[in-house]
Amino acid sequence: MTPELKAGRLVLRSLQPGDAPAIHRLINDWSVVRMLSRLPFPYPRELAEQWIDSTRRDSAQGSAHHFAITRDGALLGAIALVLSDDRRSGSLGYWLAPTEWGQGLTTQAGQRVVEWGLTVLRLEKITADAAQDNVASAAVLGKLGFVKTGTSSRRFVSRGQDCPIDLFELPRATFLAKTQEPVEVSAPPPAEVTPVVAEPPKPRTLLVVAAALLDAKGRILLAKRPEGKRLAGLWEFPGGKVERDETPEQALIREMREELGLDLTGACLAPFTFVSENAGPFHLLMPLYVVRRWRGVPTPREGQTLEWVAAADLGRYAMPDPDLPLIPLLQELLG
Numbered sequence: 169m170t171p172e173l174k175a176g177r178l179v180l181r182s183l184q185p186g187d188a189p190a191i192h193r194l195i196n197d198w199s200v201v202r203m204l205s206r207l208p209f210p211y212p213r214e215l216a217e218q219w220i221d222s223t224r225r226d227s228a229q230g231s232a233h234h235f236a237i238t239r240d241g242a243l244l245g246a247i248a249l250v251l252s253d254d255r256r257s258g259s260l261g262y263w264l265a266p267t268e269w270g271q272g273l274t275t276q277a278g279q280r281v282v283e284w285g286l287t288v289l290r291l292e293k294i295t296a297d298a299a300q301d302n303v304a305s306a307a308v309l310g311k312l313g314f315v316k317t318g319t320s321s322r323r324f325v326s327r328g329q330d331c332p333i334d335l336f337e338l339p340r341a342t343f344l345a346k347t348q349e350p351v352e353v354s355a356p357p358p359a360e361v362t363p364v365v366a367e368p369p370k371p372r373t374l375l376v377v378a379a380a381l382l383d384a385k386g387r388i389l390l391a392k393r394p395e396g397k398r399l400a401g402l403w404e405f406p407g408g409k410v411e412r413d414e415t416p417e418q419a420l421i422r423e424m425r426e427e428l429g430l431d432l433t434g435a436c437l438a439p440f441t442f443v444s445e446n447a448g449p450f451h452l453l454m455p456l457y458v459v460r461r462w463r464g465v466p467t468p469r470e471g472q473t474l475e476w477v478a479a480a481d482l483g484r485y486a487m488p489d490p491d492l493p494l495i496p497l498l499q500e501l502l503g
């Protein structure tokens with residue numbers, strides 16, 4: 169299913185039948201439709217209805233995810249990721265009402281959809297194309313990190329002719345490398361000091377503690393990161409950063425209280441394994457504890473979604489890359 173995503177003030181949500189009048193009004197505009205290759209001009213109202221139905225079928229099948237771009241409840245445009253048959257790559261497309269151009273809204277929506285596609289859907293790459301006279305679209309793709317890979321031509325129904333298009337691509341590896349660029353750059357040496365061969369800045373190590381909470385059926389509690397946070401939409405083991413002057417166990421007890429309303433004091437916190445992985449802007453060192461008893465009922469206190477998951481099903485939940493090696497270990501423990 170197509171989730172609801174947040175991008176600043178924008179809410180990206182699946183299209184609803186009631187969106188047809190707004191979609192028709194906004195697309196039936198020459199400055200919009202001339203850049204969309206498959207649509208006729210004028211654009212009939214029935215096509216808006218048929219298109220919305222088709223986006224809902226695509227979403228149910230998981231073959232494409234179409235989002236209405238909305239702000240304060242008003243529909244401003246749409247953005248979509250259409251997946252390849254093997255679901256390993258996706259193609260990005262979008263349009264925005266001309267009254268909203270020039271504010272960076274397409275880039276904002278695009279960043280969120282691209283991040284979601286490459287992290288939660290784990291696509292290997294996202295492609296896009298734009299008519300060569302669509303300078304604004306090429307600029308958006310550039311800001312999203314796409315690079316031009318070639319040219320081609322396509323029939324534009326609205327223009328009644330074939331038009332040259334540019335082809336673009338954003339591989340997952342390029343996207344991750346960009347988000348992994350260190351944020352802090354060391355200051356340049358003073359002028360009188362002989363420069364030494366610069367070593368790449370090392371990412372700082374972040375100590376995060378996490379728990380595999382197990383229920384009586386041997387299921388594990390996973391929490392989905394809420395919209396607005398880094399890596400939103402990914403499932404993880406409840407936990408968080410170890411603060412200065414805390415032991416990992418104290419941090420785990422505090423985090424379980426803050427995040428889930430659970431009391432783990434006096435509970436057996438069994439060290440199970442740990443993660444030591446590059447995790448983007450930092451190096452993640454994450455001890456994982458197995459916990460079978462606590463007081464209270466897990467309650468999402470920070471906007472997360474909670475689910476009890478059988479070990480055999482863990483692979484179906486999109487998790488941050490550093491967590492992936494933990495899955496077979498937990499399956500072995502609980503299998």
Ligand SMILES: Nc1nc2c([nH]c(=O)n2[C@@H]2O[C@H](COP(=O)(O)OP(=O)(O)OP(=O)(O)O)[C@@H](O)[C@H]2O)c(=O)[nH]1
Binds near residue numbers: 378406407488
């Ligand atoms: N709790 C937890 N964090 C994980 C896991 N895997 C993983 O990469 N992490 C990363 O470790 C960090 C956990 O720190 P955190 O929970 O205190 O911080 P946060 O990003 O949620 O936000 P915050 O700084 O607003 O508290 C996050 O960057 C998170 O993405 C996991 O399985 N559990």
